[in-house]
Amino acid sequence: MNVAISFLKKPLVIALLLIVALLYLGEGLSPGFASADQILRLLIVASLLGIVAAGQNVVILGGREGIDLSVGGVVSLSAIIAGNVMNGADGGILPAVLACLAAGAFFGLLNGLGVTLLRIPPLVMTLGMLGVLQGLLVVIRNGIPSGRAAPGLSAFVTQPLVLGIPGIIWLWIAVGLFMAFMLSRTVFGHRIYAIGSNEHAAYMAGVPVRRMRIGLFMISGMFAAVAGLCLLGYSGSSFANVGEQYMLSSIIAVVFGGTSLAGGKGGYTGTMAGALLLVILQGILTTVNIDESGRQMVFGATLLLLMLFYGRGRAMRA
Amino acid sequence: MSKLKLNGVSKAYGATLALRRGDLEIAAGEVHVLMGSNGSGKSTLCKIIAGSVRPDGGEILIDGQPVTISGPQSARAQGIGIFYQELSLAGNRSVEENICLAMLPVKARMFIDRAALKARAARYIDLFTGVFGDGFAAETLVGNLRADQRQLVEIMKALASEAPILIFDEPTSALDRAQVDRFFDILRRLKRDGRGIIFISHRMDEITAIGDRVTIIRDGETIKTLNLNETDPAAVIRLMVGGAGDMPASRSSAPAVASFATGAAMTVDKLSGAGFRNVSFEVAKGEILGLGGLHGQGQSAMLRAIFGAGAITSGGIRIGGDHFDARSPRDAIRRGCAYVSGDRGRDGVIVGRPIIENVTPIHYLRDRLMIAHPRSLKEKAMPALAAMHTKFASLLHPINSLSGGNQQKVIIARWLIDRPDVLLLDDPTKGIDLSAKADLFALIRQLAADGLGILLYSSEDAELLGNANRILVFNGGSVTRELTGEDRTRYNLYQAAYEAA
Numbered sequence: 001m002n003v004a005i006s007f008l009k010k011p012l013v014i015a016l017l018l019i020v021a022l023l024y025l026g027e028g029l030s031p032g033f034a035s036a037d038q039i040l041r042l043l044i045v046a047s048l049l050g051i052v053a054a055g056q057n058v059v060i061l062g063g064r065e066g067i068d069l070s071v072g073g074v075v076s077l078s079a080i081i082a083g084n085v086m087n088g089a090d091g092g093i094l095p096a097v098l099a100c101l102a103a104g105a106f107f108g109l110l111n112g113l114g115v116t117l118l119r120i121p122p123l124v125m126t127l128g129m130l131g132v133l134q135g136l137l138v139v140i141r142n143g144i145p146s147g148r149a150a151p152g153l154s155a156f157v158t159q160p161l162v163l164g165i166p167g168i169i170w171l172w173i174a175v176g177l178f179m180a181f182m183l184s185r186t187v188f189g190h191r192i193y194a195i196g197s198n199e200h201a202a203y204m205a206g207v208p209v210r211r212m213r214i215g216l217f218m219i220s221g222m223f224a225a226v227a228g229l230c231l232l233g234y235s236g237s238s239f240a241n242v243g244e245q246y247m248l249s250s251i252i253a254v255v256f257g258g259t260s261l262a263g264g265k266g267g268y269t270g271t272m273a274g275a276l277l278l279v280i281l282q283g284i285l286t287t288v289n290i291d292e293s294g295r296q297m298v299f300g301a302t303l304l305l306l307m308l309f310y311g312r313g314r315a316m317r318a
Numbered sequence: 319m320s321k322l323k324l325n326g327v328s329k330a331y332g333a334t335l336a337l338r339r340g341d342l343e344i345a346a347g348e349v350h351v352l353m354g355s356n357g358s359g360k361s362t363l364c365k366i367i368a369g370s371v372r373p374d375g376g377e378i379l380i381d382g383q384p385v386t387i388s389g390p391q392s393a394r395a396q397g398i399g400i401f402y403q404e405l406s407l408a409g410n411r412s413v414e415e416n417i418c419l420a421m422l423p424v425k426a427r428m429f430i431d432r433a434a435l436k437a438r439a440a441r442y443i444d445l446f447t448g449v450f451g452d453g454f455a456a457e458t459l460v461g462n463l464r465a466d467q468r469q470l471v472e473i474m475k476a477l478a479s480e481a482p483i484l485i486f487d488e489p490t491s492a493l494d495r496a497q498v499d500r501f502f503d504i505l506r507r508l509k510r511d512g513r514g515i516i517f518i519s520h521r522m523d524e525i526t527a528i529g530d531r532v533t534i535i536r537d538g539e540t541i542k543t544l545n546l547n548e549t550d551p552a553a554v555i556r557l558m559v560g561g562a563g564d565m566p567a568s569r570s571s572a573p574a575v576a577s578f579a580t581g582a583a584m585t586v587d588k589l590s591g592a593g594f595r596n597v598s599f600e601v602a603k604g605e606i607l608g609l610g611g612l613h614g615q616g617q618s619a620m621l622r623a624i625f626g627a628g629a630i631t632s633g634g635i636r637i638g639g640d641h642f643d644a645r646s647p648r649d650a651i652r653r654g655c656a657y658v659s660g661d662r663g664r665d666g667v668i669v670g671r672p673i674i675e676n677v678t679p680i681h682y683l684r685d686r687l688m689i690a691h692p693r694s695l696k697e698k699a700m701p702a703l704a705a706m707h708t709k710f711a712s713l714l715h716p717i718n719s720l721s722g723g724n725q726q727k728v729i730i731a732r733w734l735i736d737r738p739d740v741l742l743l744d745d746p747t748k749g750i751d752l753s754a755k756a757d758l759f760a761l762i763r764q765l766a767a768d769g770l771g772i773l774l775y776s777s778e779d780a781e782l783l784g785n786a787n788r789i790l791v792f793n794g795g796s797v798t799r800e801l802t803g804e805d806r807t808r809y810n811l812y813q814a815a816y817e818a819a
Contacts, residue, residue: 184690185689185690185691185692186688186689186690187682187687187688187689187690188688189690190671190675190678190679190682190690191679191682193668193671193675194668194671194675194679197668197669197670197671198664198667198668198669200664200665201664201665201666201667201668202668202679203627203646203647204625204627204647204657204659204665204666205647205651205668205679205680205683205732206647206648206651206652206679206680206683207648207679207683208648264669264670264671265670
């Protein structure tokens, strides 16, 4: 009995149960919501969010109020860079990937340097970076055309690749396996948990805390850049602030998945479930004709509700 | 008639009896010194008088009337003022505001009366004119002051309470000679006014200079009250040490004698840094060198600095034959230096993570591992944990599921997979049970026998006397005595710790 209860209390289990419940609800509200095609489409959208949330996840796990509010800006920037580099030609995909990764790593590096060397709290540093990126987007848009996705990229994101499943979903599965391996089987992963749990003890045990933290922000930037690239493939061409929504939703996905905002506790499997859950919720809100602003309100309220729920749990354990 | 009287006051924290029986009598117009070693109960006694700790039993009388001190507010209302050793200042407020913080002058019931505040603060600031040094003014923010100046502000704040009974808990630790002299002048004036003053210090010269009577407290009991002009420092120390003080460290527990023929494991030459200065010594391979003295006399600061976690301003360190100047713990670990802190919560335990991840970080670093392969890590971790007789159900259980002693064993085990050349132990047995202590010292001796050079700082004299071949006594940041062979007695240890630095 107790085992059953504690099993049901696991964030991952809660998220999976909610996913099933929401799918039923969606099907009830609008028949066809949970059809195979629709679920595949939801999975594509969830993949984009899940990839951004992977970076958000490691930054939050690293602790010391780690959070990356600039992911949305990096997603938008990456979509524009990718569109202009490939400009509708398949030959431009590889240069576009490299350019996006470089840009993501660069802005992640700036975030990391600000947080470690200048000791700016991550919340402030990455919020400032988001502002810088948004300004940069405006400047770029006035100078150059937004560009188009290469057909190959669009096909990768929207068309079935293997076993009738699009490449982006395979990519997300690969990211999931990579994250699971990194967090549980690599020294780097163990050190992420170490600095997130007790930074000073980690320092005294020889963990290069600063370098680690810079690395985490760079990883976050690169994941956001990959998501931006794929988002371009999904929508065909980039438009203003295409990545804006990812800031809040990536954080919610991580928290939903059971990762503590205090750091050092959690993992990526839950985050994947969280991302899927959010996307389904978004789909339901769309079917019942709630517009973007309404969805944002629901998302914000969800995060606050989650904090209430998990925050209390943590206080009781401590 | 006595100003303040305590009869059989006691206090227990859970199962630990912090104060068994506290009897104290403070007369009007005296400076009454309270003496006892770390953990003897004198802080608890002061906290009870100041109202921050409520006693379990006994009675407190002020001017002959039994009183209940329910909290710090109540203590102030009943005429008790205290100087807090850990200071109680607001760093972002000015000197004058801090002095008047407990009783801000108000006009029209809501506004701070700036002029009155300035005038009141000036009365106490003027007492120290000429000795506060550069950069001190009534308007200076306390956060911008030096340590000694902050301590002066805390003294002024205690004086500003104008309380008939004043408690000074180590008020002079950061002050220079002139500042101490001025402070003592003020205390003498207060004595003439008929105030009762409780004074705690670890410096024997200060105690004889200002004190009238002394009460010695040992193991939670007030042992005796003496007139200071009828006694000598040796007698006071003997009372603090207790019966067996003159006996040398027992022969059966004498550790293996180190021989310098095997060469020095670590040489430290005229090392200075934040909290310690001009320290020189040599640890032979296979030697346990003890660091003694009162808490906070530079032992921890020096050990942390050697390990790369604190500042070194001058001097040199060599490990083996090589010059050693670690810029970070990471650097120190790579070069064969190990450090175990007694403050496991802060420096050691990676909370919430499995035992295995708490054992392996040093191994990761020294073997430059990238992949954490569970089976091979388990093979490395098990013998290290077994050497410490660590009790645990599974390597995957979180470290917080273990007792304090077993947690510390896990922390020490992390250094055993890849052996260091030098082991720095910074009060490693703080807060752990007796059997864990025994296991730990058995291991430390084994490590010494294997040829490691070991530096052991302990706040428990028995641990030093029983395990260290030589003991360096720290006092005021530098080594003032070296005790070897027959000289390693509890009495000598206390005497060196309490004499003027």
